Amino acid sequence: xxxxxxxxxxxxxxEGATVAFNCxxxxxxxxxxxxxxQDCRKEPKLLMSVYSSGNEDGRFTAQLNRASQYISLLIRxxxxxxxxxxxxxxxxxxxxxxxGAGTRLFVKA
Amino acid sequence: DVKVTQSSxxxxxxxxxxxxLECVQDxxxxxxxxxxQDPGLGLRLIYFSYDVKMKEKGDxxxxxxxxxxxxxRFSLILESASTNQTSMYLCASSSTTEGxxxxxxSGTQLSVL
Numbered sequence: 001x002x003x004x005x006x007x008x009x010x011x012x013x014x015e016g017a018t019v020a021f022n023c024x025x026x027x028x029x030x031x032x033x034x035x036x037x038q039d040c041r042k043e044p045k046l047l048m049s050v051y052s053s054g055n056e057d058g059r060f061t062a063q064l065n066r067a068s069q070y071i072s073l074l075i076r077x078x079x080x081x082x083x084x085x086x087x088x089x090x091x092x093x094x095x096x097x098x099x100g101a102g103t104r105l106f107v108k109a
Numbered sequence: 110d111v112k113v114t115q116s117s118x119x120x121x122x123x124x125x126x127x128x129x130l131e132c133v134q135d136x137x138x139x140x141x142x143x144x145x146q147d148p149g150l151g152l153r154l155i156y157f158s159y160d161v162k163m164k165e166k167g168d169x170x171x172x173x174x175x176x177x178x179x180x181x182r183f184s185l186i187l188e189s190a191s192t193n194q195t196s197m198y199l200c201a202s203s204s205t206t207e208g209x210x211x212x213x214x215s216g217t218q219l220s221v222l
Binding site for chain 1: 140142144149150151152153154157159165199209210211213214215216
């Protein structure tokens, strides 16, 4: 079983739609959680950290469910520019950062 | 903004060649990392360094070595390149005091023929 698992997609949604991604992790001792965004042929960039209380940044909302060991990312009012691969990232303490394989999102006009 | 610069965007090498991938960061970050990214597998950590001349193995160090002689520079070395090392290589840096955000270089697509 992979330490961090994501649905690879692709998710194809129209502009304006709401879309949600989940990511599960296997290590219950995991400490920190993040979503990174990676555009085609580009490097990953931090989108947002995920806090226990949940957090929101504009159209993006991230939540953590420790009991069920998953994190989620909700994108409201999708834009064409949101088309990218979204990487779920889990940190288990120290320098060990584990990346999921990513979920591809296509937003179409 | 932090800048992480990788020396080559595309590289083509032959099996058995020694390959050097260079990475330089300009923000005085303590930590530097080398990842490879393959379709369906995500990013996998090869090596990392938390200080000059210090190095630690990641999840897939076999066939690779690293060098960190200066704080800003972290080199990945393929001692004898093989076709299964064809991949996208990403360098990253982070600051111990500024949280856990990773800053990535733009990557080197290495093809070993």
